Amino acid sequence: MERILITGALGQLGQEFIKYFIKNNIYVLASDIRSPKNKLNCDFEVANAMDIERLDNLVKKYKINTIYHLVAILSAKGEENPFNSWKLNMESFQNIIEISITNKINKIFWPSSIAVFGTKSGLENVNQDPVLNPSTIYGISKLSGEKLISYYNNKFDLDIRSLRYPGIISFESKPGGGTTDYVMEMIESLKKGENYTCFLNKNSRLPMLYINDAVMGTIKYMSTDKIKLSVKDSYNITGFSITPLELFEKLKEIGCKGNVIYKPDFRNKIAKTWPKKIDDSFAKRDWKWKADYGLNETLKETFK
Ligand code: AKB
Numbered sequence: 001m002e003r004i005l006i007t008g009a010l011g012q013l014g015q016e017f018i019k020y021f022i023k024n025n026i027y028v029l030a031s032d033i034r035s036p037k038n039k040l041n042c043d044f045e046v047a048n049a050m051d052i053e054r055l056d057n058l059v060k061k062y063k064i065n066t067i068y069h070l071v072a073i074l075s076a077k078g079e080e081n082p083f084n085s086w087k088l089n090m091e092s093f094q095n096i097i098e099i100s101i102t103n104k105i106n107k108i109f110w111p112s113s114i115a116v117f118g119t120k121s122g123l124e125n126v127n128q129d130p131v132l133n134p135s136t137i138y139g140i141s142k143l144s145g146e147k148l149i150s151y152y153n154n155k156f157d158l159d160i161r162s163l164r165y166p167g168i169i170s171f172e173s174k175p176g177g178g179t180t181d182y183v184m185e186m187i188e189s190l191k192k193g194e195n196y197t198c199f200l201n202k203n204s205r206l207p208m209l210y211i212n213d214a215v216m217g218t219i220k221y222m223s224t225d226k227i228k229l230s231v232k233d234s235y236n237i238t239g240f241s242i243t244p245l246e247l248f249e250k251l252k253e254i255g256c257k258g259n260v261i262y263k264p265d266f267r268n269k270i271a272k273t274w275p276k277k278i279d280d281s282f283a284k285r286d287w288k289w290k291a292d293y294g295l296n297e298t299l300k301e302t303f304k
Helices: 012-023 052-061 082-102 137-156 182-191 211-222 244-253 266-271 281-287 295-302
Strands: 003-007 027-032 043-046 066-069 107-109 163-165 167-169 196-198 206-210 240-242 260-262
Touching (some): 003 012, 003 052, 012 027, 066 082, 082 107, 082 137, 107 211, 182 196, 182 244, 206 211, 206 295, 211 281, 240 295, 244 260, 244 295
Parallel strands (some): 003 027, 003 066, 027 043, 066 107, 167 206, 196 260
Antiparallel strands (some): 206 240
16 A cells, blocks of 8 residues: 655645545645645645655654655756755755665655756757756756666665656646746736736747646556666656747637737746657657647646
């Protein structure tokens, strides 16, 4: 029986994983650095992922055997204070690995990102194993984490798994501090008939994934027999690729009022170093990954 700890549980992904585990009667302990605004339907503990003793105590107290470590400072926010971002992203991950060794944790999930790619990665359609030259501290920490995954899995016989998420689109749970956040911001503004000032250039194409695909894909991957997983660091996955202009035109087509003004800032520079498209054929082959939501399906969910 799985007993799951989620760190960073109040973030964009964490809240959706909680819903999935509760719905499927899987024990989940949620933890975050702050308390939830609304009561969660699962155990919750305030914990700082930098505090290894606290994490260790929680794992022991709740007899945890699986960890989803979702704590991270994302790409745009990370650039405000790179030292701090590195410290949080890496030290918290190292803490999880240390307590996983001592507590014999069965499986660990740690999200990586398209931020690991860079200008030398063949950005038109990035394959599974290209040159990696990340441009942000977030991307550098994700790449380092990927390297640590293969190292620690090998050295300590752990089962740490990882996916390179593109921009995740969700509305009930919001992202914060990312370069792909414009999608949700634009949809929310135009839905209300308001204008939106977009921080990316109208032609910045980036890969995206609807939250339902992100959650179901991750669950499928985590339950795949280890022997089938040929990628030892982190799998590419994707849903669809769009530009701000294409999104705007689609929103107009479905009747949204409001205009989009383009004022590219430093986040556009980050986007220029990220893939336009992703080749996720290894995930498709090894664990039968398949995205169910394209842009149309995603918008249908959003406007339900
Ligand atoms: C970000 O924009 O920083 C994240 C990501 C792609 O990892 N959404």
